[in-house]
Amino acid sequence: MFESKFLGLVITGFFETIYMTLAASLLAYMIGLPLGVFLSVSRPEGISPRPLLNKICGAVVNLLRSVPFVILLVAAIPLTRLITGTSVGSSATIVPLVIASFPIVARSVEASASSVRHGVIEAAQSMGATNMQIITKVILPEAVPSLITGAASSLITVLGFSAMAGVCGGGGLGSIVINYGYYRGETGIMYVLIVVLVLLVQIIQEAGARLSVRSDRNSKSSN
Amino acid sequence: MSSANDVIIHVEGLGKIYEQGKPNEVKALDDVSIDILRGEIFGIIGLSGAGKSTLVRCINLLERPTSGRVSVDGNELTGLDPAGLRKARRKIGMIFQDFNLLEQSTALENVCFPLRISGSGRQDAEKRAGELLERVGLAGKEGSYPSQLSGGQKQRVAIARALASDPDVLLCDEAVSALDPTTTNQILELLQEINRDLGVTIVMITHEMKVIEKICSRVAILADNHIVESGNVSDVFRNPQTDAAKKLILPSGGVEPFDGSGRLLRLVFDGTTTDKPIVANMVLSCGEPVSIVAADTKQIDGKTFGQLIIQLPSAAGSAERMMAYLDSENISYTEETDV
Numbered sequence: 001m002f003e004s005k006f007l008g009l010v011i012t013g014f015f016e017t018i019y020m021t022l023a024a025s026l027l028a029y030m031i032g033l034p035l036g037v038f039l040s041v042s043r044p045e046g047i048s049p050r051p052l053l054n055k056i057c058g059a060v061v062n063l064l065r066s067v068p069f070v071i072l073l074v075a076a077i078p079l080t081r082l083i084t085g086t087s088v089g090s091s092a093t094i095v096p097l098v099i100a101s102f103p104i105v106a107r108s109v110e111a112s113a114s115s116v117r118h119g120v121i122e123a124a125q126s127m128g129a130t131n132m133q134i135i136t137k138v139i140l141p142e143a144v145p146s147l148i149t150g151a152a153s154s155l156i157t158v159l160g161f162s163a164m165a166g167v168c169g170g171g172g173l174g175s176i177v178i179n180y181g182y183y184r185g186e187t188g189i190m191y192v193l194i195v196v197l198v199l200l201v202q203i204i205q206e207a208g209a210r211l212s213v214r215s216d217r218n219s220k221s222s223n
Numbered sequence: 224m225s226s227a228n229d230v231i232i233h234v235e236g237l238g239k240i241y242e243q244g245k246p247n248e249v250k251a252l253d254d255v256s257i258d259i260l261r262g263e264i265f266g267i268i269g270l271s272g273a274g275k276s277t278l279v280r281c282i283n284l285l286e287r288p289t290s291g292r293v294s295v296d297g298n299e300l301t302g303l304d305p306a307g308l309r310k311a312r313r314k315i316g317m318i319f320q321d322f323n324l325l326e327q328s329t330a331l332e333n334v335c336f337p338l339r340i341s342g343s344g345r346q347d348a349e350k351r352a353g354e355l356l357e358r359v360g361l362a363g364k365e366g367s368y369p370s371q372l373s374g375g376q377k378q379r380v381a382i383a384r385a386l387a388s389d390p391d392v393l394l395c396d397e398a399v400s401a402l403d404p405t406t407t408n409q410i411l412e413l414l415q416e417i418n419r420d421l422g423v424t425i426v427m428i429t430h431e432m433k434v435i436e437k438i439c440s441r442v443a444i445l446a447d448n449h450i451v452e453s454g455n456v457s458d459v460f461r462n463p464q465t466d467a468a469k470k471l472i473l474p475s476g477g478v479e480p481f482d483g484s485g486r487l488l489r490l491v492f493d494g495t496t497t498d499k500p501i502v503a504n505m506v507l508s509c510g511e512p513v514s515i516v517a518a519d520t521k522q523i524d525g526k527t528f529g530q531l532i533i534q535l536p537s538a539a540g541s542a543e544r545m546m547a548y549l550d551s552e553n554i555s556y557t558e559e560t561d562v
Contacts, residue, residue, distance in 0.1 A: 123323035123381075126283055127337040127388065128312040137340065141327050217368040218326040 017172035024097035031102040036109025061103040090171035108150035145216035152208020232259035237291035266435040269445035316385030320397035322377040331365040355383035375406035487559035492529040
């Protein structure tokens with residue numbers, strides 16, 4: 001049942017999925033990391049309170065987060081076409097993936113940045129640090145273990161979204177499952193791909209957890 | 224070093240109100256004025272909630288006061304723009320109760336931090352940080368992370384970090400409150416050494432009288448959001464004027480007469496009189512017993528101070544006789560009326 005033509009298909013799909021997940025996550029972090037830091041420092045109790053702008057950005061993030069991904073996928077088609085010239089294939093899928101995941105990344109970064117103890121930030125202020133120095137030399141380095149954990153779970157979310165994009169020609173493992181497993185009823189390959197996806201998630205999860213623990217100098221077990 | 228009467232920190236009419244104008248408005252400081260002299264170790268003591276942490280945070284403007292002025296070394300901080308304030312803060316070191324070190328950085332990197340943010344090169348910063356760590360007794364711990372250090376060691380790293388930018392002033396916010404008594408003494412000795420050797424003016428915020436007694440020359444007592452008493456530590460100790468001061472000096476709290484009658488006297492002995500059996504002699508010469516309600520001895524500036532609260536007999540005339548006896552022996556005493 002698992003013929004060689006499937007093997008090629010699975011390998012291609014696998015790399016397409018990796019490509020979509022990594023590229024979309026990277027772009028999502030390029031927007032979400034600064035946005036998340038801004039959401040944290042502009043809180044009323046943050047180092048640079050901007051209550052109004054904080055509320056507006058927070059509202060946009062919440063709005064995007066509350067649109068189910070499948071709907072966003074369809075709604076974003078005009079924009080996707082505008083940017084990539086097409087609405088099918090793995091490169092096109094990156095557009096809705098980024099739109100759906102940067103708000104998630106932003107909230108995760110915000111939570112990590114806000115978990116840095118206020119006292120440490122106060123100490124830096126007492127030494128005459130600028131807000132930018134506090135962000136780059138205090139908040140971000142201190143939040144590294146938490147940021148890594150957040151990155152692992154964001155990657156997993158993007159991976160899940162990328163599989164969902166298979167419903168409308170998104171490419172990758174998700175498309176194969178839809179096309180072969182659902183439309184053609186070839187359940188064998190479907191189960192194989194489910195196993196591959198589960199393994200991928202487990203690997204990301206485990207790698208993230210280990211990296212986070214290893215990077216954390218604030219636990220006696222490390223180094 | 225400038226002259227001894229040179230004021231380095233001038234706080235005038237300082238007030239701090241949180242949530243001003245709102246229904247949940249909280250007054251934290253009310254019309255606080257202090258002058259701290261260059262080179263001294265000045266203590267600010269108060270019970271929790273008295274406003275002392277707010278006060279020290281107002282000195283380097285971590286908290287912006289609602290009213291009043293703060294000047295450090297002739298520089299009026301309350302009138303500076305953000306950039307000027309950042310520059311001024313580099314000359315005001317600060318250490319904290321929970322150390323506030325960068326947990327993800329080594330001891331050396333922590334001490335490098337203030338140097339790096341003010342533009343020093345990595346090599347210069349590391350060299351100076353290494354020297355400072357040695358200065359505070361942490362040679363060999365350069366590569367340790369805070370989680371690998373004890374509380375006392377963490378505070379030493381924090382002290383080295385605060386000294387990195389050659390401050391004129393070191394603010395200590397409950398710097399020894401999280402430490403055990405032995406470590407507390409070691410850190411206090413280190414601070415004393417730094418004050419002596421580098422001439423850094425130190426402001427100690429604490430709720431413990433023993434910290435004040437050990438290293439401070441002058442003290443201000445903060446109660447109910449304002450300064451109720453201030454002066455030389457030995458004077459304040461010998462003759463506390465206010466309830467708050469008495470409570471802090473004799474930490475047993477409010478003393479009460481055993482049977483609700485009889486006057487209470489607070490006797491204070493200094494190093495010159497403690498070797499005489501004053502109370503015993505007084506009882507013998509007056510022929511009437513007294514009850515000892517509370518007693519304590521302390522070391523201030525290397526001198527022993529003893530403190531005793533006694534309840535005088537309620538019989539007519541005997542209290543007066545005893546006070547006359549104390550006067551003749553030159554023992555200072557105050558009557559406790561507020562119990």
